[in-house]
Amino acid sequence: MARTAAAVAAASRGCAISGCQGKHKGRGLCGKHLQRLRLTGSTADPVRPTFQERFWVKVDRRGPNDCWPWTAAVNEHGYGVMRPPGKRTGPAIKAHRVSAEFAGMAIDGLDVLHSCDNPPCVNPAHLRTGTAAENSRDMVRRWRSCYGERQNHAKLTEAQVLEIRERRAAGEMRNALAAEFGVSGSTISNIANGQTWRHLSAVSPQVGEWIGRRLRAALHSEVAA
Numbered sequence: 001m002a003r004t005a006a007a008v009a010a011a012s013r014g015c016a017i018s019g020c021q022g023k024h025k026g027r028g029l030c031g032k033h034l035q036r037l038r039l040t041g042s043t044a045d046p047v048r049p050t051f052q053e054r055f056w057v058k059v060d061r062r063g064p065n066d067c068w069p070w071t072a073a074v075n076e077h078g079y080g081v082m083r084p085p086g087k088r089t090g091p092a093i094k095a096h097r098v099s100a101e102f103a104g105m106a107i108d109g110l111d112v113l114h115s116c117d118n119p120p121c122v123n124p125a126h127l128r129t130g131t132a133a134e135n136s137r138d139m140v141r142r143w144r145s146c147y148g149e150r151q152n153h154a155k156l157t158e159a160q161v162l163e164i165r166e167r168r169a170a171g172e173m174r175n176a177l178a179a180e181f182g183v184s185g186s187t188i189s190n191i192a193n194g195q196t197w198r199h200l201s202a203v204s205p206q207v208g209e210w211i212g213r214r215l216r217a218a219l220h221s222e223v224a225a
């Protein structure tokens with residue numbers, strides 16, 4: 001009478017699963033395979049979802065032209081974030097960048113920009129690569145459409161207001177700045193303490209220093225261009 005594989009394995013104190021070098025624990029199996037059998041009802045290797053599969057379950061995929069919002073964690077700027085493949089710790093990666101890579105875009109050294117102005121969107125049809133300067137310009141345009149440089153206080157530009165704030169904060173005299181920019185001392189005070197041009201301080205604290213830095217860089221490059 002033929003002996004079962006389990007019996008053979010048990011007799012040789014090995015594991016019946018072919019290729020497994022584990023020591024026999026019970027029912028012809030090593031500890032790992034025995035445990036797996038108990039937990040899953042099978043000794044077969046578990047099927048791990050691929051990185052792509054893990055990615056797409058977090059996306060609300062809608063019509064081809066719709067935004068596809070990321071449904072998992074987002075960072076402080078509203079961009080979807082996730083752990084890089086195979087990492088449990090360390091810096092998160094941005095979901096829209098991952099989506100762009102999946103779509104075959106070469107993103108190294110470039111920003112991935114949203115044509116839909118919707119940070120959590122990962123629809124590759126709404127993504128394109130661009131330089132950091134293009135990204136800043138996009139952001140300024142978007143931000144202006146919300147606030148508008150020329151709504152009020154048309155005597156000064158946003159770049160000048162930011163400069164006045166910085167220089168006043170660095171200790172420059174109010175009246176000297178007033179003379180230089182051709183405005184009154186109280187105008188300088190109001191700018192410095194955020195009474196006027198409030199939208200320029202509205203960039204902080206949420207969006208914070210990051211947008212301020214990018215905005216200043218973009219405004220300066222506009223002036224230089």
Ligand SMILES: [Zn+2]
Pocket residue numbers: 015016017020021022029030031032033
């Ligand atoms: Zn085994």
Ligand SMILES: [Zn+2]
Pocket residue numbers: 066067068116117118121122123126
């Ligand atoms: Zn979109």
